[in-house]
Amino acid sequence: MSLVFAGICSHAPGITGRVNMADRAVTEELYGAYRGMADDLAASKPDALIVVAAEHFANFFMNNMPAFAMGMAESYEGPIEDPKWLGIPHTAVPGNAPLSQQLIREIMQTVDLAYAEEWKFDHGVMVPLSFLTPRYNLPIIPVNINCQGPPLAPLHRAWALGEALRRAADQVPQRIAMIGTGGISHWPATPDSGKINEQWDREFLRRWQSNDKGAMLSYTDEATYRDAGQGGFEIRTFISIAAAARGQGRLQYYRPIPIFSVGCTIANMSIGN
């Protein structure tokens, strides 16, 4: 039928895995914001949720690394991480293979992407789902952008992917929701973990909320690496959502939480014509 919901949120594994090391009041505030997003998502009455996440070497490696990939399975499983380490129990997550196929056919009119009938979810998908669909009863269609192993797809191709996702969502009979997950500035999995460039984050979120395509696509990977760390490459997922939604964003929550290694972010975007 159409795209009925669009949003972005953080997916850092510490959000669920290191909750016992964080300030309780801060965590409750963040978890409340995730619950708010879950309510907004449910109110849109989606038939399926497309999750645009960043590659973390969970499913693909440098022997065969797609710039973009999409799941095409009847069901998925996760988390790939130790469930105790991540704080999320291992579970099966429903997919929708025929819907995936329909979407992929349309996307391929403009964007070449890989597809996979086998896919293990890591924190990039599981952390958001643990809040948004905690009973894992909504069919999920995962989309992966390589933000990990350079050379990475240029930002304008992440935008093109988002445009293609929107076109595809508008062509199927189902009500489609879509989220992008990732960090803005962050230096995860290094001794710098917890370093956050709040000013950079807020400027990126300003560009994202106003859906300023030119400003969002003007970042270079060199400057992003310098100012926002290798984790900043994940802005690709947020940019895809802006391209798909074509609306105006509204920031629901932003707060740097060093023990979670990221400026925790929750925002949604109106669906433009």
Added chain:
Amino acid sequence: MSMSLYHMQKFLFDINRDRDLQRQFKEDMRDVLNRYALSPEERGALESGDIGLIYVLGANGQLLMHFAALLGMSWVDYIAAMRAGVGRHGPVRAGVYAMTTRLDEKVADV
């Protein structure tokens, strides 16, 4: 990327996602490592679980973070091990996970 760094990371990728390989690694570490074309330094680091050296050799952080968890390391110990590795062996030699903070800096109080 050097060919052996590719293989060290391939090992980390494989073991992080394959529960059978995790079991085999616990039973006979050497047999599993023989399947990968590793430099002596990489092999030694993996055999001894030297997270600091594996980090300095250029292993991707997403791969290393999960491997450290697999070895049972706490978050605090994992961060400390990487920092100590840089102190002992010098800056990270490859990849995009270089350390940019000071050796005595505790970024998130860990």
